Amino acid sequence: MIAATSVKIDDVVAHLLESDILELGSDPNALIAAKNLIFAVIGWQTMLYQADMHSCPPDQLAIQNEMGAHTGQAHMCLKQSHSACGRKLHEFLLGYGLLLPPRNFDGLGSLEEKKAFAEYKSVAPASFNAYILSSIGDVTIEWVDSLSCHMEFDSYLNKLFLFRYPSFCLANIPSESKHSPKSAIYACAASWESTGQWATTGDITQMLQETILSYRLLFGQHKASRKLFQNLKPFENIPEGGRDLFLKQLCGKKCYPTDSNGLERESYDLPRDFPILRSRLVALLCHLSAKKPRTWKELWEDKRDSASWLTFWAVAVIGGLGLILALLQTILQIVQVTQH
Numbered sequence: 660m661i662a663a664t665s666v667k668i669d670d671v672v673a674h675l676l677e678s679d680i681l682e683l684g685s686d687p688n689a690l691i692a693a694k695n696l697i698f699a700v701i702g703w704q705t706m707l708y709q710a711d712m713h714s715c716p717p718d719q720l721a722i723q724n725e726m727g728a729h730t731g732q733a734h735m736c737l738k739q740s741h742s743a744c745g746r747k748l749h750e751f752l753l754g755y756g757l758l759l760p761p762r763n764f765d766g767l768g769s770l771e772e773k774k775a776f777a778e779y780k781s782v783a784p785a786s787f788n789a790y791i792l793s794s795i796g797d798v799t800i801e802w803v804d805s806l807s808c809h810m811e812f813d814s815y816l817n818k819l820f821l822f823r824y825p826s827f828c829l830a831n832i833p834s835e836s837k838h839s840p841k842s843a844i845y846a847c848a849a850s851w852e853s854t855g856q857w858a859t860t861g862d863i864t865q866m867l868q869e870t871i872l873s874y875r876l877l878f879g880q881h882k883a884s885r886k887l888f889q890n891l892k893p894f895e896n897i898p899e900g901g902r903d904l905f906l907k908q909l910c911g912k913k914c915y916p917t918d919s920n921g922l923e924r925e926s927y928d929l930p931r932d933f934p935i936l937r938s939r940l941v942a943l944l945c946h947l948s949a950k951k952p953r954t955w956k957e958l959w960e961d962k963r964d965s966a967s968w969l970t971f972w973a974v975a976v977i978g979g980l981g982l983i984l985a986l987l988q989t990i991l992q993i994v995q996v997t998q999h
Contacts, residue, residue, distance in 0.1 A: 729813035762934035784880035878910035
């Protein structure tokens with residue numbers, strides 16, 4: 660499937676029937692089955708969702724629930740009627756949620772979330788990474804098969820959902836040539852005229868690049884986070900042939916050639932470097948800001964506020980040296996008294 664503009668599931672089914680690729684025969688349920696098939700194929704080719712054929716009546720189209728009780732922006736609704744197949748593909752997919760968000764979108768947040776969205780402007784791998792999220796933020800990671808769920812955060816269970824197939828993003832970033840074909844995920848884009856709550860073709864490219872860069876931010880650019888990744892099992896119970904080796908390169912290697920996803924930085928500007936994932940990163944930053952280190956080791960590793968970190972350890976070192984000197988002075992005085 661090559662990206663086309665304003666495609667509809669009904670149009671795809673009609674084209675396949677006209678081309679004699681599909682035949683309905685006399686079965687009254689054949690048309691519904693054909694739409695279900697196209698719906699599933701779109702999910703496979705775009706990796707935005709996984710079709711669920713067994714949880715609802717045949718006249719409904721459902722996606723699999725990959726995030727449990729969490730209903731983030733991506734999966735606000737898991738089912739919709741077959742009547743929606745007559746809508747443009749981006750309008751149809753919006754019925755499930757914000758599977759492809761536009762740049763710097765915060766329209767679905769509360770007033771507090773919008774305030775935080777405006778306040779947080781940057782993020783640095785030294786102070787925001789998987790290790791700090793895990794050790795200080797008590798965040799656990801769950802790996803998912805749908806790109807739309809990447810970086811969704813369940814604040815109730817402290818669970819971060821990460822897409823386990825980044826090579827899909829790399830393979831679907833188009834070349835710089837204006838005439839290069841685009842993959843199926845671009846057929847899900849909204850037109851420039853209808854921008855607002857859905858990604859355009861340019862936004863989709865940005866999202867694919869950001870997704871790759873997000874693994875570097877969380878893991879690759881921080882030593883302890885790279886070590887943490889070695890203990891994770893993103894492909895547990897998945898056959899060897901279904902594992903993405905690119906994920907290990909992104910998350911487990913200190914150096915990675917970044918020609919395809921922009922330059923790595925010591926500090927990222929959220930509106931510029933992560934305009935698509937910005938709201939999801941802000942949710943994690945808000946969660947982390949409410950957490951405090953509980954051990955001396957965590958205090959040493961927590962560099963979220965470098966000024967406070969330097970002040971604390973300067974006071975601790977100077978105070979510690981002062982106590983040691985006072986103790987030595989006391990011991991010397993005792994020795995002098997005993998000698999006399």
